[in-house]
Amino acid sequence: MMLGWSGDNGDPDNFFVPLLGCEAVKGGGNVARWCNKEFNDLVQKAAQTPKQADRAKLYEQAQLIVKEEAPWITVAHSIRFTPIRKELKGFKMDATAHHYFKDATIAKSPPPRGPWGPPPLPPRGQGPAASGDWSPPLLNPPAPRGGVPLPRPGV
Secondary structure, eight states: OOOOOOOSOTHHHHHHHHHOOHHHHHHTOOOOOOOOOHHHHHHHHHTTTOOOHHHHHHHHHHHHHHHHHSSSOOOOOOOOOOOOOOTTSSOEOTTSSOEEOOOEEEOOOOOOGGGOOOOOOOOOSSSSSTOOOOOOOSSSSSOOTOOOOOOOTOO
């Protein structure tokens, strides 16, 4: 069985308790059905410890127990990408998978050209549009079999 998890608040407690805590064996979140009292006590103590440096030491001790007893075999860690346009300014990628646009703005840019945007228009009164035999090209022509888009006419 292969499972994945992403914490949603950045706190180690959000990872350890629902996935490896003894109570989570009963609730089904601890699919390894692993329960270690020393680990559980360390995690509970860390969650109630206000000083960050002290919490980190407790979580490090808990991690050593997990590593030694190996209730899981960890095989990968995800890397998250958030593609954005270069015109987007002030956006910051959040480690907990939320998107915050409070400080984001969109800078003005010239309209797109080439295969991903409309072709440039001829000057007013010139080109096929002036003679009436022009129709706008498809902006998103369907891709043929195999998924490779056809070149757009006039581009």
